[in-house]
């Protein structure tokens with residue numbers, strides 16, 4: 001199976017590196033940058049849970065064409081970059097190529113189906129976590145399960161099952177999700193909590209829970225998101241979800257620097273619109289007040305619009 005991972009950042013590198021370590025036929029796609037150059041020149045180093053390091057030879061390409069015959073394309077850029085990055089690849093895949101998004105936030109599958117209406121496309125979520133520590137070197141610091149929803153296309157579904165098998169063999173625990181909308185909301189609750197709060201406080205995920213105030217803020221943003229989810233037809237128990245988010249922060253993802261924290265540290269645009277912003281926007285549509293998510297979205301937007309003016 002030939003795989004193209006679009007986006008050679010933290011997660012693209014983790015998935016690409018783990019698959020390549022198992023000798024799978026995988027390539028990354030990214031514009032050139034120092035991290036990409038380092039991977040192409042000296043390989044990708046993954047620092048694992050026990051601080052053991054693996055370096056794999058991996059190729060990051062800047063072009064792709066139908067002749068490359070990719071079976072699966074995994075989208076691993078930030079949500080706001082999907083359209084512009086994939087627009088360059090619109091003629092690069094055959095109609096059978098299966099497109100998969102595991103990106104955080106809402107609306108990712110819709111972007112894929114809009115850009116590639118003739119291709120099978122599925123969505124899912126990542127429980128894995130990682131950050132680019134320096135060029136060519138990533139820290140694998142999140143170990144929960146990944147989920148991918150079914151494809152209605154029987155040929156694509158076969159491919160998907162094979163891909164899931166490859167991920168599992170590569171040590172990235174992944175399951176087929178029967179109710180992918182529920183899975184996506186479940187992940188969104190974790191992201192509304194940790195991504196924005198860690199970006200604002202510049203803490204690792206688990207350190208949000210060091211204070212009662214941090215835990216209280218987590219509960220408030222997650223409770224608002226749960227109310228919006230309910231209005232969208234996804235009903236879940238508040239105490240169960242809050243407890244799950246707390247547990248994940250203490251265990252599976254506690255040591256990770258969230259992807260939004262990394263964006264803030266690197267003075268980049270964040271995914272706030274697809275995460276807390278999406279909750280606030282849907283809340284408005286349903287007449288549900290979301291003051292915490294609205295405030296947090298506003299503050300992140302002020303920060304990302306004014307990086308140049310920040311006082312050190």
Ligand SMILES: NC(=O)C1=CN([C@@H]2O[C@H](COP(=O)(O)OP(=O)(O)OC[C@H]3O[C@@H](n4cnc5c(N)ncnc54)[C@H](OP(=O)(O)O)[C@@H]3O)[C@@H](O)[C@H]2O)C=CC1
Nearest residue numbers: 007008009010011033076077078081103104126129130259
């Ligand atoms: N990191 C984590 O722990 C987790 C992340 N996720 C999700 O996975 C997805 C990928 O996140 P992550 O790997 O952390 O992101 P990164 O920012 O580390 O990587 C994104 C990659 O996309 C590339 N890219 C190419 N073109 C563009 C463009 N036009 N604009 C912006 N980026 C571009 C970037 O290259 P360049 O540097 O040249 O811009 C970069 O290599 C996100 O949806 C995130 O929410 C989910 C679970 C955990």
Ligand SMILES: CC(C)(CO)C(=O)C(=O)O
Nearest residue numbers: 129194253256257258259
């Ligand atoms: C689960 C979490 C918060 C792991 O850090 C994540 O999805 C991210 O960083 O984007």
